[in-house]
Amino acid sequence: MNPIERIQSDRAQARRLDDPNADLCFLALADSAGHASVRTLVLREISEKCITLFINKTSPKWHIIDQGGDAELLIWYPSAQHQYRIRGTLTEIAANTIATNWQRRPVGSKYLDHVYEELGAQSSFIESREDLTNKLTDLRSSIASDELSVPPSATGVSLNYSSIDMLDLNKEDRIHDRQLFTRTGNSWQSNVMIP
Ligand SMILES: Cc1cc2nc3c(=O)[nH]c(=O)nc-3n(C[C@H](O)[C@H](O)[C@H](O)COP(=O)(O)O)c2cc1C
16 A cells, blocks of 8 residues: 555545645654654645645744754544654755745735744744734735745745554554555555554
8 A cells, every 4th residue: 555645545535524634734843952842734745755844944843854853744634534643854845846835825924924034033932912913014015915025934845754654543443553654765665553
């Protein structure tokens, strides 16, 4: 079984069934001191080669990724009752791919990417929410939404698979099916695990 085809098929079904997790994933990172952090991200593309995510370079998560921190990405589709824990290396994607995708972002998210450039880094502290809304009002009045350009801190990363731990809860008597898929070159090897 190819685990990527299975995730793609689960995602298509999740979208048809309005599963709120259809386009989401949860990215856990460990920094060089071993401190863990986890956050929800929009899951962009799932291809045979990698999973693509879009983030901002001013954020704490980018600094961990840039320093080669350990990563695991979790996908849970309630509609399929399948969990996937995906390990691999995170690398920055090409500038032209970032530019094309950034233009498709919701308008509010585009302005927020400019806030990170002009007001402060993502996840940094500010005096009040008003500082943020005032900055957004300034930006909206000085640059029309269709003239916004990709800020240098907007980026994307691809997770290049090394292994996928798949847990299927659909079996009888709660005896779940669990398999570890390991990638070697372009092929996958699977090993059954105790769930
Ligand atoms: C449904 C949902 C989708 C999100 N999608 C993204 C995303 O695609 N990119 C992103 O940088 N943050 C996204 N966030 C916000 C992150 O979870 C997180 O709060 C933010 O990126 C700051 O994380 P950091 O301080 O660990 O860098 C999303 C949050 C939610 C609840």
